[in-house]
Amino acid sequence: MASQTHTSSRHASGGGNGRRRAGSTARGTRSTPRRPAPRAAARSASSGRGAAARHYAGGNHRATSPRGPRRRKRGARRVLTWVFGIIGGLVGAALVAGIGAFAYLWITTETPPPEKFALAQKTTVYYADGTTPIGSFAEQNRDIISCSALPDYVGKAVVASEDRTFYTNRGIDVKGIARAFLSNVTKGTRQGGSTITQQYAERYYMGSNTTYVAKAREAVLALKITQTEDKDQVLCNYMNTIYLGRSAYGIQAAAQAYFNKDAKDLTVSEAAMIAGIIPAPSSWDPAVDPKMAQERFDRVIRIMKEDGYITASEAAQARMPQTVQRQATNVYQGPNGYLLRMVRQELVASKAFTEDDLDTGGYKIVTTIDKDKQDLMYRTASRNGDNTILPEGLEVGSISVNVKDGSIISLYAGEDYLAKQLNNVTDATYEVGSTMKPFALLDAVQQGVSLDTTFNGNSPRDFPGLSTPMTNSGGASYGYINLYQATANSVNTVYMDLAQHLGSQSIAETARTAGVTGTIAEDAxxxxxxxxxxxxxxxxxxxxxxxxxxxxxxxxxxxxxxxHDQELYQAPTTPERVFDANDTNLVVKAMQGTIQYGTGREARSIGKTMAGKSGTANDARAVSFVGFTPSTLALFAVWNPGQDGSAQEIPSFAGYQQGMSYPAHLFTQYMRQALQGVADEQFPAAHDDGKVGGMDGTWGTGARQWTSQGTTGGRADGGTSQNDGDGASGEDGSGASSQDDGAAQSGGNGSSGGSSGSSGSGGAGGSGGAGGSGGGAGDGSGQTGGGAGSTGQQPGGQQSGGGNAGQTGGTGGAATESE
Known part of the structure; x- marks a missing residue:
């Protein structure tokens, strides 16, 4: 104590007054401060820490008398005593509360008999109304057996996999619980730390509840079970009721599901395999994840040898057994099986649920599927509905979507999931054909190209990088037309010209940005x-x-x-802006021409404002049509996979040449009823800020203005609806039947003129382009086109007028669409 006082005094004197004295002496002023009066010093000594501090600062040596530190030490002891007293009180209170809570749980937790287990609950999937069920998951396949008939190593394999201390613990693993609790607190996870008895209590008495109160009750229940049942009985009940994947509950059902044999006939290796996948049987099924299944199998065999359940020789001979092929359960039967599989895959992919959660969680899953529209979609697309003319062997895939939030309204993925697991909406692929063109058009708009830019739409045409000339569907030529007309009539030569400027990589990237997934070829x-x-x-x-x-x-x-109707998951519906709104609106404006006067004009009969695009694969191996209002989209595709799965040409049927126009027909049938009673919506206005001929003036025919010229090609319209006899724009005729009466062919000379077509009026030319020829189907002699017409604007930039005089009309016969 003396040395402490001496050090303190020296520090106060030398550190404070010493420096001050040196500075003061130089100026000839007083070198030391006044010493306070003795009474003041006494008051300072007794006034506590504040006064002592003041004296210390002033250089008073008496501020740190020998009695000061002892008093401070006694004060510190008092503080520590208070702190420990408070802590002890809290611990004691917590202990009392804990004992009280444990006693309460012990008294209030009943142990029901095993035959009244609250077995894993069934998860049910509903339509969008939340009340009409689509189906459920995990059809329960259960067969309770006497464990006395099982080989001893079956139970030992389960113990090795799940709870090595099973035969010595009292139903709970305190270390495991503490370890799990620490992980839960520090990492925010939910670990069980469960023994076999706890799992038995959790899964079959209480359900899979991971709250701390539930876990506490589970531990109490495990202790009570241990008191009332012997270990072998607990293990037997556990093995008879645990979920083991493939819709199998219990070891007997699992033995049948994986090895097609009874549990009493399982080998050591087979028992080890089943036991190894208990924590995640659906995910670790050897048919799903063979690597993890092998790791778990090796672990169980190793522990069984270490714990003396099998000999070293038996362990050395153990090999991963071969399982039988997984069988789809009846819950997936019929077309709804595809919906259930999509629901399951979407939730597992979200990482919010595991396969086993969905099988045993007792959830209520509400889908976006509208029951009435789903029934309508099935009737439209299925051969068992209204689609009776579709030839056998052809496949149909269709979907309808709410464009505002991405919710799937309805779909047709196939007839029966059990018969064919390949989903025609999410799995099967088809060649998309010209439905890729709108993404090229969007790419062009983003690069500053005006849709009024004129291109050569004649056929055939040579292009760099192509080994053969590019042709339009049916060999039709359209003259010089703008991008509105080229889109409506799906003119290949125009879009190939456009692609020469854009590049395949840029087109593919635009499609990917829009949300088109899968492998998009990047070539000519x-x-x-x-x-x-x-x-x-x-x-x-x-x-x-x-x-x-x-x-x-x-x-x-x-x-x-x-x-308990608490929401566990909600779908992501927030949109992400990836393109300028006006750019996409301009593309949609061009796509409206497909409905108004192009390849999808059958849908005009619905009487709603719509846009669309048709598509035909090379050699007509697939045909498709996509169309939409500002709120609802629908897409129909038809393809011919052939016997060996390779794409084959679609045969003509029921007047549809190679199936062309048929997807547009299905689209019309569906949307007519789906939009019944729905008010018409208009698309947002779009303004074309692009430059004719592109930013450098080299796209298409450049910035030049073209006058009307007579060109071959186009289709003569045998009816009277609109744009009759429009040759230059290549529009489809709208004759009395669903097929066009006359197709104006290049160089037609009347040698093969039909007799069914009637002479059309002057055709509609492209913007700044050539007027069409009036295509009259003669009686074998061909007719000369109408006289030259005057120029006049129509919606979409189309020019109206007759073709140049002297051009030969088309031959009669059924027209084909330009895809």
Whole structure:
């Protein structure tokens, strides 16, 4: 104590007054401060820490008298005593509360008999109304057996996998619980730390509840079970009721599901394999994840040898057994099986649920599927509905989507999931054809090209990088037309010209940005849709166009509720802007021409404002049509996979040449009823800020203005609806039947003139382009086109007028669409 006082005094004197004295002496002033009066010093000594501090600062040596530190030490002891007293009180109170809570749980927790287990609950999937069920998951396959008939190593394999201390613990593993609690607190996870007895209590007495109160009750219940049942009985009940994947509950059902044998006949290796996958049987099924299944198998065999359940020789001979092929359960039977699989895959992919959660969680899953519209979609697309003319062997895939939030309204993926697991919406691919063209058009708009730019739409045409000339469907030529007309009539030569400027990589990247998933080929034919993609992938991309450049995630699950109606999951519906709204609106404006006077004009009869695009694969191996209002999109695709799965040419049927126009027909049938009673919506206005001829003036025919010229090609319209006899724009005729009466062919000379077509009026030319020829189907002699007409604007930049005089009319016969 003396040395402490001495040090303190020296520090106060030398550190404070010493420096002050040196500075003061130089100025000839007083070198030391006044010493306070003794009474003041006494008051300072007794006034506590504040006064002592003041004296210390002033250099008073008496401020740190020998009695000061002892008093401070006694004060510190008092503080520590208070602190420890408070802590001890809290610990004691917590202990009392804990004992009280434990006593309460012990008294209030009943142990029901095993035959009244609250077995794993069934998860049910509902339509969008939340009340009408689509189906359920995990059809329960259970067969209770006497464990006395099982080989001893079956139970020992389960113990090795799940709880090595099972035969010595009292139903709970304190270390495991503490370890799990620490992980839960520090990492925010939910670990069980469960023994076999706790799992038995959790899964079959209480359900899979992970709250701390539930875990506490589970531990109490495990202790009570241990008191009332012997270990072998607990293990037997556990093995008879545990979920083991493949819809199998219990070891007997699992033995049948994996090895097609009874549990009493399981080998050591087979028992080890089943036991190893208990924590995640659906995910670790050898048919799903063979690597993890092998790791778990090796672990169980190693522990069984270490714990003396099998000999070293038996362990050395153990090999991963071969399982039988997985069998689809009856819950997936019929067309709804595809919906259930999509729901399951979407939720597992979201990482919010595991396969086992969905099988045993007792959830209420509400989908986005509208029951009435789903029934309508089935009737429209299925051979068992209204689609009776579709030849056997052809496949149909279709989907309808809410473009604002990406919710799937309805779909047709196949007839029966059990018969064919390949989903025609999400799995099967088809060559998308000209439905890729709108993404090229959007790419051009983004690069500053005006849709009034004129291109040569004649056929055939040579292009760099192509080994053969490019032709339009049916060899039709359209003269010089703008991008509005080229889109409506799906003119290949114009879009190939456009692609020469854009590049395949840029077109593919625009499609990907829009949401088209899958492998998009990047080559000379990218713009013509030579890629095999899914119905869902293409619908996703077009949803972005319809939604003014905002991309949404297509989804089939709206939300998931637990058994207390608490929401556990909600679908992502927030859109992401990926394109300028005006750019996509301009593309949609061009696509409206497809409905108004192009390849999808059958849909005009619905009487709603719509945009669309048709597509035909090379050699007509697939045909498709996508169309939409500002709120609702639908896509139909038909393809011919052939006997060996390779794409084959679609045969002509029921007047549809190679199936062309048929997807547009299905689209019309569906949307006419789906939009019944829905008010018509207009697309947002779009303004074309691009430059004719592109930014450098070299695209198409450049910035030059073209006068009307007579050109071959186009189709003569045998009816009287609109744009009759429009040759230059290559429009389809709208004759009395669903097929066009006359197709104006290049160089037609009347040698093969039909007798069914009637003479059309002057054709509609392209903007700044050539007037069409009036295509009259003669009686074998061919007719000369109408006289030259005057120029006049029509919607979409189309010029109206007759073709130049002297051009030969087309031959009669059924017209084909330009895809």
């Amino acid at each position: 034919y990218t713009v013509l849709g030579n890629s095999g993609l899914t119905v869902k992938a293409m619908a996703s991309g077009f949803t972005t166009l319809a939604n003014q450049g905002q991309k949404v995630t297509l989804h089939i699950v709206a939300h998931v509720l637990d058994d």
